[in-house]
Amino acid sequence: MNNLKWWQKTAVYQIYPKSFLDTTGSGTGDIAGITSKLDYLQKLGIGAIWLTPIYKSPMVDNGYDIADYTSIDPSYGTMKDMENLIDEAKKHNIKIVMDLVYNHSSDQHEWFKESRKSRNNPKSDWYIWRDAKADGSAPTNWRAIFGGSAWTWCEERQQYYLHTFAPQQPDLNWENPDVRHALYESANFWLKKGVGGFRIDAITYIKKPKEFVDGDPDSKDGTVAVHTMTANTPGILDFLHEFKREVFDKGDIFTVGEANGVSADELKNWVGVNGVFDMLFEFSHLVLPFTNGEIWCYPREWKLTELKKALSDSQKATKDNGWYPIFFENHDQPRCVNHFMPKGADMIKAAKAMATILLTLRGTPFIYQGQELGFANVAWDSINKYNDISSHGQYELALKEGFTPEQAMKFIHFFSRDNARTPMQWTSGINAGFTTGQSWLPLHNDFDKCNAEIEDNDKNSVLNYFRKLNNFRKQNETLLNGDYKELLKDDESVYAFSRSTENSKIYVLVNFTLNKVEFSAEFLNQSNLIFGNYESNDKGILRPLEAVVYEEASK
Numbered sequence: 117m118n119n120l121k122w123w124q125k126t127a128v129y130q131i132y133p134k135s136f137l138d139t140t141g142s143g144t145g146d147i148a149g150i151t152s153k154l155d156y157l158q159k160l161g162i163g164a165i166w167l168t169p170i171y172k173s174p175m176v177d178n179g180y181d182i183a184d185y186t187s188i189d190p191s192y193g194t195m196k197d198m199e200n201l202i203d204e205a206k207k208h209n210i211k212i213v214m215d216l217v218y219n220h221s222s223d224q225h226e227w228f229k230e231s232r233k234s235r236n237n238p239k240s241d242w243y244i245w246r247d248a249k250a251d252g253s254a255p256t257n258w259r260a261i262f263g264g265s266a267w268t269w270c271e272e273r274q275q276y277y278l279h280t281f282a283p284q285q286p287d288l289n290w291e292n293p294d295v296r297h298a299l300y301e302s303a304n305f306w307l308k309k310g311v312g313g314f315r316i317d318a319i320t321y322i323k324k325p326k327e328f329v330d331g332d333p334d335s336k337d338g339t340v341a342v343h344t345m346t347a348n349t350p351g352i353l354d355f356l357h358e359f360k361r362e363v364f365d366k367g368d369i370f371t372v373g374e375a376n377g378v379s380a381d382e383l384k385n386w387v388g389v390n391g392v393f394d395m396l397f398e399f400s401h402l403v404l405p406f407t408n409g410e411i412w413c414y415p416r417e418w419k420l421t422e423l424k425k426a427l428s429d430s431q432k433a434t435k436d437n438g439w440y441p442i443f444f445e446n447h448d449q450p451r452c453v454n455h456f457m458p459k460g461a462d463m464i465k466a467a468k469a470m471a472t473i474l475l476t477l478r479g480t481p482f483i484y485q486g487q488e489l490g491f492a493n494v495a496w497d498s499i500n501k502y503n504d505i506s507s508h509g510q511y512e513l514a515l516k517e518g519f520t521p522e523q524a525m526k527f528i529h530f531f532s533r534d535n536a537r538t539p540m541q542w543t544s545g546i547n548a549g550f551t552t553g554q555s556w557l558p559l560h561n562d563f564d565k566c567n568a569e570i571e572d573n574d575k576n577s578v579l580n581y582f583r584k585l586n587n588f589r590k591q592n593e594t595l596l597n598g599d600y601k602e603l604l605k606d607d608e609s610v611y612a613f614s615r616s617t618e619n620s621k622i623y624v625l626v627n628f629t630l631n632k633v634e635f636s637a638e639f640l641n642q643s644n645l646i647f648g649n650y651e652s653n654d655k656g657i658l659r660p661l662e663a664v665v666y667e668e669a670s671k
């Protein structure tokens with residue numbers, strides 16, 4: 117246990133500040149709201165908070181469009197509030213982890229305002245500018261991740277600029293050393309303020325190919341996902357090693373990169389001794405419902421063995437090199453009870469079952485706000501109720517692909533990022549105690565049953581299950597560092613694995629179906645039940661959605 121670093125021995129809690137707690141009545145959450153909930157977070161047993169962006173932003177993508185990397189958006193408070201949060205969190209043994217969004221800035225950043233003015237100003241090549249094709253159309257047929265062309269025309273410069281995401285999020289030109297050093301400087305600004313780490317956004321897109329060419333269309337409108345054309349372009353690691361030397365190596369921090377597009381066999385170049393980051397968020401277990409890259413309107417059924425394989429592959433890939441960030445939710449994903457569990461599931465059982473896996477795999481668990489209370493997806497009746505920019509893009513795309521508005525809404529209900537962004541539910545009172553004003557996004561209508569106040573007082577709640585298992589895990593060498601081995605590999609109903617050290621063993625079994633399943637359980641003969649989402653368990657039988665953790669009696 118002693119050879120593990122601090123961030124390998126604790127869970128991280130992700131906060132989406134806009135939806136966490138509003139202390140001013142503005143309708144959006146703020147930094148002071150987070151500070152006021154540190155006792156709650158400490159009781160949950162977490163050691164770090166990953167804050168999604170709180171920097172100055174026009175909020176087209178809720179803060180992932182940054183207009184100034186070293187100032188706080190006034191809707192969240194002031195730099196004093198931020199410093200206070202860092203200090204108070206420290207007193208609770210919690211570190212603050214910042215989100216670095218360096219593939220792109222906001223189009224309202226001073227750098228872009230300057231860059232767009234002309235082709236020869238001092239910042240003219242801080243972004244990615246190209247001439248139109250001979251017919252005036254965009255330089256390539258690339259489609260932005262949020263839909264539409266990845267190129268937007270700029271009248272002033274008479275050129276197009278590239279944006280992997282929304283037009284208001286122009287991509288920075290990492291080929292320019294001045295850009296890179298300006299970004300490093302702003303990250304070091306936060307290191308000096310005492311933050312405990314960084315989550316690095318959309319990092320696989322920072323390097324662009326030498327030649328910009330059209331790709332084979334993957335959509336009826338003749339476009340191809342920009343991801344296919346630019347993700348993980350060779351040469352990217354040179355930038356990242358420089359980033360590491362200039363920033364990451366300077367503190368006792370952890371880094372986790374968001375790395376859509378890095379495959380398991382490339383992982384060794386990204387994490388661990390020869391890599392750049394401590395951990396990498398990869399998405400192999402989250403993309404199972406997709407058939408076609410980033411497109412939501414062609415979902416597929418997936419099998420449990422596929423999910424098990426994805427998780428086991430990641431465990432294997434990080435066994436001796438790097439470290440795995442375990443996550444089933446974040447601010448971009450549906451709620452895990454809907455994502456992974458069958459329709460009609462008992463949501464409390466389902467939430468505890470997913471928590472059981474999250475907190476017993478090998479790695480650092482990331483708990484996303486509300487997950488510890490068992491939050492589920494919403495399903496609003498009109499696209500106009502959705503705030504998420506990508507939901508709007510995907511809705512338009514589905515219509516273009518020939519789906520009806522009703523069908524398109526089904527995809528939105530399942531995949532919308534707003535599923536994860538509905539406000540936190542603190543109490544059964546007005547607006548669930550989130551705000552005294554008008555909430556920026558509707559609340560989930562289950563808040564009178566599912567909230568922190570009620571769950572705090574219910575020993576069988578999802579919240580208390582999280583607390584118990586997470587605090588147990590922190591002290592348990594087997595769960596922290598024991599070897600992982602998958603069991604019952606071909607079973608399409610049960611995910612089972614063991615964690616073991618030389619003289620200890622823990623078994624985890626989760627039934628992903630609504631049926632009772634039976635299996636031969638000799639391997640559990642010497643073991644006792646230590647956690648479960650039912651009161652007791654008969655060895656060899658798992659009831660619907662039953663999750664159990666067994667510990668072998670010491671030898």
Ligand code: GLC
Nearest residue numbers: 177180217281317318447448
């Ligand atoms: C990442 C973020 C997502 C954001 C995008 C653009 O994928 O997680 O929320 O919209 O990058 O910055």
